């Protein structure tokens with residue numbers, strides 16, 4: 219069973235020539251995620267969501283605090299879906315999939331083909347990324363993350379660059395493929411509806427990188443974005459966000 | 474006059490026909506320019522050899538052309554040419570391999586960038602002739618001198634153009650590779666080299682252009698065979714015809730290499746995977 223344990227995580231970016239002021243991206247984030255759950259991290263732009271995922275993925279160092287991403291006591295294998303597809307432009311779709319695999323065999327190729335078929339891309343495996351639409355490229359990104367058989371799945375607003383209709387159908391693909399594997403998932407988004415549709419639990423982040431709320435979503439799956447129950451939770455999440463903002467504004471006035 | 478804003482298919486066809494004509498004329502204009510330039514050069518040569526310097530001092534072009542034919546069909550041509558070409562290729566390869574390694578180091582480490590920047594400034598300020606003479610003192614008349622001099626002189630230039638290509642690599646692809654647990658060498662061969670293929674080919678071209686000029690120069694000083702040595706020998710025996718013939722021959726050959734071999738390589742890199750890279754960037 220996979221566990222993500224984050225304690226008092228802080229990230230401060232030092233001043234750069236272009237922005238001569240240090241930036242606090244994360245201001246003491248703590249959370250614990252265990253088992254086959256889908257957790258959404260919801261926060262406005264600049265609240266440190268990408269920074270959080272990068273640290274969990276191990277591609278960025280925290281300033282302070284501790285992160286443990288383990289599977290049965292050993293470091294967990296991570297699958298990362300980025301904000302943009304991040305495919306190698308000089309490799310075909312299939313070769314992009316094979317790039318992240320450790321062993322090259324007939325079996326690994328069949329696995330790559332299986333996950334491509336899960337996102338409906340069997341027919342374009344031989345094409346290059348530039349020959350695909352943005353939505354298809356992002357589907358390759360999703361298939362690639364599942365291909366490494368991850369213990370933990372990290373997703374950074376994977377649909378935010380899509381139009382609403384494409385996003386809707388990609389969320390559908392994701393729900394299906396996630397139901398098939400049920401990997402521990404950390405899904406970052408600024409879209410309330412998306413969070414409620416996909417997640418079992420919503421962690422809310424505010425600017426400055428602080429978790430201010432933790433909301434369970436106990437709705438049956440598969441969920442549709444237009445379900446009344448989904449709407450009800452959405453309204454509740456927005457209400458809590460507004461009261462957080464009011465509190466922060468009130469706090470500002472007192473200082 | 475009526476101002477017609479509608480665009481008829483004929484007008485479009487007419488416009489594009491005009492544009493095609495202009496671009497064709499542009500291309501032919503360029504070619505005509507090259508031909509006229511060469512004809513002017515040969516004309517001036519005739520004038521100088523006939524009226525200014527005399528045919529003894531400066532043989533006319535057709536005499537040199539005949540001499541070129543003599544050289545090419547005479548014995549020893551193959552071995553002489555190969556001696557020089559071998560040095561150019563080895564020098565060029567050394568410069569390019571050093572440049573790829575140093576270019577990576579420069580692109581990714583500020584400390585090395587500083588150090589190599591200072592070394593480069595120092596190296597570039599040494600006259601090539603001084604290096605050639607140093608090579609003669611160190612290695613005598615062996616072939617090693619020209620090769621090393623060529624590599625040494627070319628490396629700073631090629632290195633910085635490779636480094637420039639590497640710094641344009643998409644950092645996000647490296648982060649992607651790291652998050653999927655790719656090793657350093659997998660990232661180098663999977664991301665860094667492919668995305669800087671054009672910079673590396675450009676660097677190879679530059680290395681070649683520098684290497685043959687320097688090899689030729691160094692051979693004049695520090696070699697007992699090769700084209701540069703033949704040029705020196707012709708010069709010492711007052712054989713202006715031979716001197717010009719060897720020079721013209723070698724320059725012609727190198728010109729062919731630079732303009733055809735490397736253009737083919739570039740075209741292949743563009744025509745293959747890098748077409749999709751180019752379109753990926755333009756549609757983003």
Ligand SMILES: Nc1ncnc2c1ncn2[C@@H]1O[C@H](COP(=O)(O)OP(=O)(O)OP(=O)(O)O)[C@@H](O)[C@H]1O
Nearest residue numbers: 231241242243262263264265266267268269270408
């Ligand atoms: N490499 C960096 N150097 C300096 N500052 C950075 C760097 N990366 C992020 N930041 C800053 O840290 C803060 C949080 O950035 P982050 O990208 O994590 O936010 P985000 O929640 O993902 O935003 P978005 O929704 O726009 O993607 C921002 O103020 C950003 O400017």
Ligand SMILES: [Mg+2]
Nearest residue numbers: 267268301374
């Ligand atoms: Mg982000």
